[in-house]
Amino acid sequence: MAASLRVNIVFAADFRSVDQARGTLLVLCRGAFPLQQEAVSDFCMAANEAMNNAVEHSGCSLLEVELHADDQSMTFRMSSDGERFDPTGSAAMPEPDELGELPEGGYGLALIQEFVDGMAYQYRDGKNVVTLVKNINKGV
Amino acid sequence: MEIKTEMVNDIVVLNPVGNLVASSVELLKGRVEKLIEKKFRFVLLDMSRIDFMDSSGLGSIIAANKLLSASSGALACAALQEGVRKVFRVTRADQRIALAETQSEGLLLIQQRMIQGNGR
Numbered sequence: 001m002a003a004s005l006r007v008n009i010v011f012a013a014d015f016r017s018v019d020q021a022r023g024t025l026l027v028l029c030r031g032a033f034p035l036q037q038e039a040v041s042d043f044c045m046a047a048n049e050a051m052n053n054a055v056e057h058s059g060c061s062l063l064e065v066e067l068h069a070d071d072q073s074m075t076f077r078m079s080s081d082g083e084r085f086d087p088t089g090s091a092a093m094p095e096p097d098e099l100g101e102l103p104e105g106g107y108g109l110a111l112i113q114e115f116v117d118g119m120a121y122q123y124r125d126g127k128n129v130v131t132l133v134k135n136i137n138k139g140v
Numbered sequence: 141m142e143i144k145t146e147m148v149n150d151i152v153v154l155n156p157v158g159n160l161v162a163s164s165v166e167l168l169k170g171r172v173e174k175l176i177e178k179k180f181r182f183v184l185l186d187m188s189r190i191d192f193m194d195s196s197g198l199g200s201i202i203a204a205n206k207l208l209s210a211s212s213g214a215l216a217c218a219a220l221q222e223g224v225r226k227v228f229r230v231t232r233a234d235q236r237i238a239l240a241e242t243q244s245e246g247l248l249l250i251q252q253r254m255i256q257g258n259g260r
Contacts (some may be wrong), residue, residue, distance in 0.1 A: 015163035022161075022192075041223045048194050052162050057195045093231055102236050107195035114230050 004070040005032050013060045018051040025067055025076070032069045036136055040074070040122065042115040043134040048078045050087065050130050058082035059130055070138040078118040087112065088121040095124050109135075143171055151182045151250050153243065157189040160197030160224075166195075172204040172215075181213025182254055185248045193227055203220050214238070214253040218246030246255035 007028060011017040022083055029040040047065075054060050060082030068075040091109035096102050113119060118133035141158035152175055156168065168185075175183060185201065187193075205215045217239040220228065228234040238253075240246035 015161070019159065019161060019163055029213075041226075045192075045194065045223070048161070048192075052196065053193065056162070096236065100236070101203050101206060102198040102231075102233060104206075105195070107198060107231050111195055111227070111230065 003051070004120050005068045008071075009065045009067075011063055011065075013035045013055045013082075015052065015055060017063075018048065018055060021051060021063070021065055025065075028067060029069065029074055033074070039134055039136060043074050043076065043132070046115040046132050046134070047078075049112045050076070050078055050132060053087055053108055054078065054080040054085065054128065054130075058085040060128075071117065071136070073136055074134045078130045079110045079114060079127045081127055084123050086121045086123075087130060090117050141167060143167060145171075148184075148247055149251065150254070151184055152180045152246055153184045153186055153247075154209045155186045155189065158186075158191070160169050160190050160193040160199045160200065162194060162196035165196045165200035169257055170199045172207055175224075176207060176211050176213070179212050180223075181208060182250050183208060183213070183215050184243065184250055185215065185217045186219055186243050186246070187217055187221070187224055188243070190221065190224055193224045193230075195227075198227055198231060199235060200235060202233065212257075216240055216249045 001060055009021055011021055022044055026044045051063060054063055060080035062096055064079040064092040087109050091113055093110040094103045094106040116132045117135045120131040122129045141156055141164040144155040146153045202245040208215045219242055238249050240249050
């Protein structure tokens with residue numbers, strides 16, 4: 001990409017708004033990195049899970065999302081009010097139970113950690129701030 | 141997301157269109173619950189027009205699979221796009237839920253389960 005990209009989106013904390021935000025991120029990232037579609041797809045999947053987690057677990061009312069992209073990486077930073085919620089702890093992929101049945105939930109954090117290269121969390125001024133970074137492999 | 145339904149050789153083929161995500165998962169689970177109420181136990185989910193699936197979407201497929209298995213039925217998913225297939229692979233759900241490359245292969249897979257007498 002020739003220049004860096006920086007976009008801010010603020011939206012109500014509900015799943016439909018998350019859908020719209022994810023769609024916007026996908027369009028912007030695909031446009032910025034047309035040759036790195038898998039990295040873009042992974043990045044947007046992780047961002048989607050982070051936004052879903054905020055809506056589902058923190059009881060927030062608003063989400064503020066910042067996308068920054070340059071030649072090296074894509075960065076997603078999300079600020080949300082609501083309960084403190086740290087998604088950076090160890091999150092193993094859920095295992096089947098003793099009957100061999102998979103659990104229906106609990107995959108979100110593990111998927112985030114699988115799909116991005118860096119993840120950070122801060123609780124700042126009463127807000128959860130989650131940062132996800134996906135490196136761009138220019139050789140691909 | 142919307143879900144179109146058709147019958148092929150006593151198998152219900154569900155054709156969801158759009159994104160299988162947190163905002164739409166109740167639709168799939170609700171549709172499968174209604175099918176079971178009406179005694180339809182063998183379901184193929186044609187995912188060729190699912191562009192994006194998140195962990196909630198995966199959870200709804202796992203839930204549908206459990207419901208159908210508990211009713212001595214079966215579920216298979218067919219024609220996954222690469223991003224959707226990756227979610228199955230990374231979560232290892234592909235080891236527990238029957239996947240097929242095409243709708244035709246998925247129908248064959250379910251017919252084999254029908255011949256075996258149940259979904260297991």
